[in-house]
Amino acid sequence: MNQISNIIKSTLLKLPTPINISYWWNFGSLLGLFLSIQIISGFFLSMHYCPNIYYAFYSIIHIMQNISNGWLIHNIHINGATFFFICIYIHMGRGMYYKSFILTHTWMIGTTIFLISMATAFLGYVLPWGQMSFWGATVITNLVSTIPYIGNMMVMWIWGGFSINNATLNRFFSLHFILPFIILLLVIIHLYFLHTTGSTNPLGTNSNLYKISFHSYFSYKDLLGFIILTFLLTIIILQYPYIFSDPDNFTPANPMITPIHIQPEWYFLFAYAILRSIPNKLGGVIALLMSIIILYTLPLMHSLMNTLSFYPPTQILYFIFINNFILLTWAGAQPIESPYMYISQSLSIMYFMYFILFTPTNTFWDTMLK
Numbered sequence: 001m002n003q004i005s006n007i008i009k010s011t012l013l014k015l016p017t018p019i020n021i022s023y024w025w026n027f028g029s030l031l032g033l034f035l036s037i038q039i040i041s042g043f044f045l046s047m048h049y050c051p052n053i054y055y056a057f058y059s060i061i062h063i064m065q066n067i068s069n070g071w072l073i074h075n076i077h078i079n080g081a082t083f084f085f086i087c088i089y090i091h092m093g094r095g096m097y098y099k100s101f102i103l104t105h106t107w108m109i110g111t112t113i114f115l116i117s118m119a120t121a122f123l124g125y126v127l128p129w130g131q132m133s134f135w136g137a138t139v140i141t142n143l144v145s146t147i148p149y150i151g152n153m154m155v156m157w158i159w160g161g162f163s164i165n166n167a168t169l170n171r172f173f174s175l176h177f178i179l180p181f182i183i184l185l186l187v188i189i190h191l192y193f194l195h196t197t198g199s200t201n202p203l204g205t206n207s208n209l210y211k212i213s214f215h216s217y218f219s220y221k222d223l224l225g226f227i228i229l230t231f232l233l234t235i236i237i238l239q240y241p242y243i244f245s246d247p248d249n250f251t252p253a254n255p256m257i258t259p260i261h262i263q264p265e266w267y268f269l270f271a272y273a274i275l276r277s278i279p280n281k282l283g284g285v286i287a288l289l290m291s292i293i294i295l296y297t298l299p300l301m302h303s304l305m306n307t308l309s310f311y312p313p314t315q316i317l318y319f320i321f322i323n324n325f326i327l328l329t330w331a332g333a334q335p336i337e338s339p340y341m342y343i344s345q346s347l348s349i350m351y352f353m354y355f356i357l358f359t360p361t362n363t364f365w366d367t368m369l370k
Contacts, residue, residue, distance in 0.1 A: 018201035056129035085267035130249035204307030269332030
């Protein structure tokens with residue numbers, strides 16, 4: 001026990017932390033909080049959930065209506081996912097602005113966590129077996145068919161048959177249960193690399209000077225973030241529990257009736273807009289994958305100052321990129337028709353252009369500053 005307490009003291013309480021980090025650095029710990037909430041609430045839901053195409057939808061209703069406090073655990077889980085993705089986007093946005101990707105290993109593991117989190121959320125969205133769950137799974141799994149030669153075979157292998165059926169739901173449930181624990185393992189590795197190098201700060205330096213212990217200065221700062229976000233989550237759960245839910249998902253899955261607009265949850269809409277903006281199916285899938293994989297290339301971009309605060313043109317580009325991301329999310333929820341298609345195509349080009357323009361602009365300012 002003494003060894004464990006010494007490890008906690010050295011790795012957390014006495015961790016040397018930059019004195020000038022702001023509240024934007026709180027979202028890492030908030031992600032840990034919401035990941036814990038998701039794992040615990042998901043564990044309790046799994047006790048009563050039935051992964052069967054005939055009973056899945058009604059097992060959710062059973063949880064909501066018959067299980068003691070089942071409605072509360074269910075609402076915590078579905079809205080906790082939204083808060084998790086809000087935090088992860090802010091966390092990554094802060095990392096891009098202050099160039100935290102100079103910590104290469106930490107950034108790479110973080111991007112992998114983001115990818116697996118997206119997969120986990122998609123699998124979870126399928127489990128209630130509502131209309132949008134079924135048709136969302138149909139659309140996304142069909143994207144695998146774009147792989148030359150083996151695509152169709154892989155789709156049937158994923159489905160466990162010639163269409164989405166009971167085997168598909170069973171394996172989706174198994175994967176949805178196991179992936180959060182893989183994320184948890186990656187989070188530990190993420191923190192290990194972060195504690196090895198030390199955190200970045202708003203000045204973009206990685207010096208050992210001007211650092212203070214994590215406790216009590218930053219532990220209380222994190223606690224304040226916990227209280228505020230938990231309070232907001234509680235308001236959503238108790239007052240507006242279905243504000244982020246799709247109305248079509250309150251109808252049992254019916255393979256014979258296609259919803260008018262098939263769309264994923266809001267946190268996937270930016271990628272969905274990029275997918276739909278390209279008429280060619282294979283091209284759309286490649287663009288969808290590249291919209292995430294391109295984040296792995298950021299550590300290759302080096303510059304004199306490791307924060308956008310000292311680069312006015314790049315700073316402007318960054319905020320255009322953030323607005324572009326928000327507009328892509330909006331465009332992904334619109335019908336596939338004019339003018340939304342042209343808007344999605346323009347926004348998709350701008351999304352990738354940011355990463356192309358990012359390095360030359362920094363190189364120019366490096367030359368000027370020298």
